[in-house]
Amino acid sequence: MPHPEKPSAPQPPQAVTGPNASDDWWRRAVIYQIYPRSFADGNGDGIGDLLGVLSRLDHLADLGVDALWFNPFYPSEQWDTGYDVADYFDINPEYGTLADFDRIVARAHQLGMRVIIDVVPNHTASEHPWFQEALEAAPGSPARSRYIFRHSPSGAPNNWGSLFGGPAWAPVEDLTGRDEDRGWWYLHLFDVHQPDLNWENEEVRAEFRDYFRFWMDRGVDGFRVDVAHGMVxxxxxxxxxxxxxxxxxxxxxxxxxxxxxxxxxxAFDQDGVHEIYREWHRILEEYGPDRILVAEAWTPDPSRLARYVRPDEMSQAFNFEVLKCTWNAEQLRETIRSTYGAARAVDAPTTWVLSNHDVVRHASRLGYPDGAYPEGGIGATDPQPDARIGLERAVALTTLLMALPGSMYVYNGEELGLPEATTLPDEARLDPTWPRSGYRTRGRDGCRVPLPWEADAPSFGFSSPMPARVGEDGAAPAPWLPQPEGYRDFAVDVEARDEASTLSHYRRMIALRRELGLGGGALEWADADPDLLAVRNQGVLAVTNLCVRPVRVPSAGRILLDSSAAEIAHGDQAACARGEFALAPNRTVWIRESAAVR
Structure with missing residues (x-):
């Protein structure tokens, strides 16, 4: 079934200027992940939207990031908060219009920031016209060949399980009620409303070729590929x-x-995916060498992950192995070493990421003893993290990774030090993982709670006041997920006035990273105590203390940045100059070493 007529693209938006004007900007960029539903609400209905993003772009420019990555904003019934796409060529009316998106691209480019969007190629929504046509068609029809249907009268075609819990196959008869569909099944690696596409079908491939050209014609600079390891x-x-x-x-x-x-x-990491990405690479090259593909590939073998970023495939792949690490020097050292080496072997940049929309925020994750956090989300009755230690470690580890060559990702609100919302009422949870896992796995809602912008405003400033949205009781609609009262202390307006806040540290850190060229260079390990992580890059020594006692830094020089303080204490600076500086636990410093050291 042909998709609806695609809207025409506007005039090409203003070109990106400044540090991001180069073709290889993505090799050293700091990229900010915007979760649209939770970033900012511009029309006062309690749901984040594109107008909200547009109103807050200056915050991101002040933060100093190089690019913005948007989670899905396409038409969707929100069975999986947008990853169930009903139309790849439009905007969900809850979020705005294509014209709103065009304004964001133009303004972001004017501010020197690139724009990356999510492409969801493994599956569509069950509401997508193709799947609706497939249900209306007969078994074995061309319409059904766009998806993975199988006939198996005795039960599901195989024993695959959904990544959201339960089986990965659903009976077609339950949707159509027709006898001819008895014994037919369709595959859904995720929610039952997310049928998997068949990437052996040429119509599917052609549709996505059109998709890339459509969005690049609107000025999009790159695409993060959802489930990049699962399409074949x-x-x-x-x-x-x-x-x-x-x-x-x-x-x-x-x-x-x-x-x-x-x-x-x-179902994962099959060799056939690479043919698809080589084709996509050629399409992006039509628009210039500065357009990028980013793989979300949960592939535990660094050498297998490196295959996704060979010169004729993708530009980046998320380095989830570092995200999985606990607060353990040996584990982190080996993971950084192996993932950096695997990417370097194929001349690709390493990406560093500690939080995203699918995992417990690292400000909470690192507040547990090693490996003890509830991996599937945290509830009010679960053991709670140590908030102070978690935040100290989160900022310290981020500060270390920001000193390494490669690209750094910052998740929606991470710059505020936001913790996971660990006390959400279970009845407020919307993640399909919660019911599909038999209410065993609380899911991802805790990292998706709307951001706090103003401490003393309703919904902490997440929703702009809109008189038309105010009810008879004078109250505006509540945010789509409830915000913990403690988020007040993390509001942007509070942290922006505090030089010692996490937000202020991120601003200093990102600016200094760019000034020192730390996104480039090469990683070199420094000799140090086993409880320290000590790396050199571009003439800067970055050191993190992962134990419970102060440890002497094996170097002398001048401290440039301290994860634990806005200003470097005079005593610490003097001790560092003498080579006698002892680094406190849960703390990272960047040091410009004395010439004698090298």
Whole structure:
């Protein structure tokens, strides 16, 4: 079924200027992830939208980021908060219009920031016209060949489990009610409303070729590819050794705890995905060498992940192995070493990321003893993190990674030091993982709660006041997820006035990173105590203390940045100059070493 007529693109937006004008800007960029539903609400209905983003772009420019990555904003029933796409060529009316998006691109480019958007190619929404046509069509029809339908009268075609819990196959008869569909099933690796596309179908490939050209004609600079490792399945769809319940997986070293299994097996990381990305690479090259593809590929083997970023495929791949690390020097050292080396072997930049819309925020995750945090989300009855230690460690680890060569990702509100919303009422949860896992896994709502902008405003300034939205009781609509009262202390207007705040530190850190050229260079490990992580890049020594006692830094020089303080204490600076500086726990410093040291 042809998609609706695609709206025409506007006049090309203003070109990006400043540090991001170069073709290889993405090799060293700081990229900010915008979760549109939770960033800012511009029309007062309690749901974040594009007008809200437009009203807050100056905040992101002041932060100093190089690019913005948008989670999905397409028409959707929000079964999976936008990752169920009903139309790849338009904007969800809840979020705004294509004209609103064009204004964002133009303004972002004017401010020197690139724009990256999410492409969701593994599956569509069940409401997508293609899937509706497939349900109306007969078994074996061309309409059904765009998806993965299988006939299996005795039960599901194989034992695959959904990544959201439960089986990965749904009976077609339940949707159509027709006898001819008895024994037919469709695959959904995620929610039942997200049927998987068949990437052996030429119509599917052609649709996405049109998709890339449509959005690049509107000025988009790149695409983050959702489930980049899952689009091609193993021939014959063999059984998965994990079995049908991916949440019954026993976590190694987890003391008997269970959680979601790694993305391995016949549904993931098949060699056929690379042919697709080589084709997409050629399409992006039509628009110039500065357009990028970013892989979301949960592939635990760094050498396999590096295949996604070979010169003729993608530009970046998320380095999730660092995100998975606990507060452990040996584990972090080896993970940084191996992932950096694997990317460097194919001349790709490493990406560094600690939080996103799918995981517990690292300001809370690092507040637990090693490996003890509830991996599938935190509830009010779960053990709670140590908020102070979690924030100290989060800022310290981010400060270390910001000193490494490569590209750094910052998640929606991370710059405020936002913790996970750990006390959400279970009845407020909207993530499909919660019911599909049999109410065992609370899901991702805790990291998606709307941001606080103004401490003393309703909804902490998340929603702009709109008289038409105010009810008879004088109250504006509540945010789509409830905000913890403690978020007041993290509001942007509070932190912007405090030089010692996390926001102020991020601003200083990103500016200094650019000034020193730390996104480029090469990583060199420095000799140090085993409890320290000590790396050199571009003449700067970055050191993090991961133990519980002060440890002497094996160098002398001048402290440039301290994760624990806005101003460097005179005593610390003097001790560092003498080579006698002891670094406190949960703290990172950047040091310009004395010439004698090198």
């Amino acid at each position: 399945k193993a021939p014959g769809l063999p059984d998965d050794e994990v079995g049908p319940d991916r949440y019954a997986y026993r976590i190694p070293g987890g003391g008997g705890r269970t959680g979601r299994a790694p993305d391995t097996g016949p």
